[in-house]
Amino acid sequence: MYKHNSPRFKMTVMAGVLAGALLAPVAHAGLVKVDGSSTVFPITEAVAEEFQKSVKSKTKVTVGISGTGGGFKKFCRGETDISDASRPILKKEMEDCKKAGIEYIELPVAFDALTVIINPKNTWAGELTVAELKKMYEPSAQGKVNNWNQIRAGFPNAPLKLAGAGADSGTFDYFTEAVVGKAKSSRGDYMATEDDNVTIQFVSRDPNAIGYLGLAYYVENKDKVKAVGIKVDDKSPTVLPSLETVNKGTYQPLSRPIFIYINRKSADNPEVAAFVEYYMKHGAKLSKEVGYVDLPAKAYTMALDNFKRRKTGTAFGGEAEVGVSVEELLQREGKH
Structure with missing residues (x-):
């Protein structure tokens, strides 16, 4: 391989x-x-x-x-x-x-299925809505949304550590378009990198970290991080990224x-x-x-x-x- x-x-x-x-x-x-x-x-x-x-x-x-x-x-x-x-x-x-x-x-x-990943010790964010992801990454969140309990009631009062693609990446363009609603529209105070292996390292070392990357990198590192199930909205089913869910068209809006x-x-x-x-x-x-x-x-x-x-x-x-x-x-x- x-x-x-x-x-x-x-x-x-x-x-x-x-x-x-x-x-x-x-x-x-x-x-x-x-x-x-x-x-x-x-x-x-x-x-x-x-x-x-x-x-x-x-x-x-x-x-x-x-x-x-x-x-x-x-x-x-x-x-x-x-x-x-x-x-x-x-x-x-x-x-x-x-x-x-x-x-x-x-x-x-x-x-490619863009995959949201968390640390294996994260027991609360196994599924998230698109709106919750937007609340994390939108420009207005910069300097203001810094704790997990600001994302959803019941989440712990713990620091929200964000990682993601760098601004020159097509993955950055697609994620911001899909989640925030406008390409390249994102808060700037997160760990940005063009190397998805750096995102894997960042999330695998911190229980409070979350990031996004291509499916291939998650598949290679299942022993270090876990995938978050995505819900289009509160009423939608939770869907994990996979060959089957992408081909069925149910993993939305993060497949491309x-x-x-x-x-x-x-x-x-x-x-x-x-x-x-x-x-x-x-x-x-x-x-x-x-x-x-x-x-x-x-x-x-x-x-x-x-x-x-x-x-x-x-x-x-x-x-x-x-x-x-x-x-x-x-x-x-x-x-x-």
């Missing part, structure tokens, strides 16, 4: 970053250039590794990390063949690509689809086409191996068909969206 916190993973991250920074633009024979989201990176890197082992050609796949936004900037300048994205393409990025004459094929590759975007012209390159087809055929298995939620088999079949037909455009409207289910994703991708 490809561990996010393993030396091997860290080495491949660095190799991907250096390769993305040093290699020349698109259209080199035998080279497939990918850049973008650090969230999608583990899947694409795993696929690239297996693809390069499986083919006898000299195709080289380089996977860089410049973030979803940074990846789209390069992609819309024609510098990459494929862009990893932890959210759909936004209007400004769509406009930039259009100006540059870049058409793209959008393919969903997996789902993640994507790759392929330059339409690059798709006619035999090496790029072979890599994307390999990705769609093996993406489910490798998504699970790196700790993400694989899509139903029909999603990968449909995505492969969309790619072979060179179906361009996006199933989204260029705006940030929260709560898109697997079923809805399939319906959208089937129509656009």
Whole structure:
């Protein structure tokens, strides 16, 4: 399994970053250039590794990390063949690509379930509502909401120790959009980090700590932290993050689809086409191996068909969206 916190993973991250920074633009024979989201990176890197082992050609796949936004900037300048994205393409990025004459094929590759975690010694917050999470993280809470008993009557009079993603993270964007109601809207007095392993350490060492991160990091650290069940509101059932609840669409609003975007012209390159087809055929298995939620088999079949037909455009409207289910994703991708 490809561990996010393993030396091997860290080495491949660095190799991907250096390769993305040093290699020349698109259209080199035998080279497939990918850049973008650090969230999608583990899947694409795993696929690239297996693809390069499986083919006898000299195709080289380089996977860089410049973030979803940074990846789209390069992609819309024609510098990459494929862009990893932890959210759909936004209007400004769509406009930039259009100006540059870049058409793209959008393919969903997996789902990520953002997971709220607490210390195993925390006996009171095994389930929380979205409104309670908002009460913790919204901007107006800064300097004012500092104790657990301010979140719910009956919670202990104990310090509330918050952790979470850094402001440059796509996870930060999605969590604040889903919980607070506006992307990047958050209190600033919490332990912010781009490294989810730091969040794990912070929460595992303090019984009063709480944080959020991608499902894969929770799955790897179940012995150190525990997941919080999420309720949309007081009347809703409590739902824990899992493969089943994400696929059923019941883990809301903290599950999100993640994507790759392929330059339409690059798709006619035999090496790029072979890599994307390999990705769609093996993406489910490798998504699970790196700790993400694989899509139903029909999603990968449909995505492969969309790619072979060179179906361009996006199933989204260029705006940030929260709560898109697997079923809805399939319906959208089937129509656009």
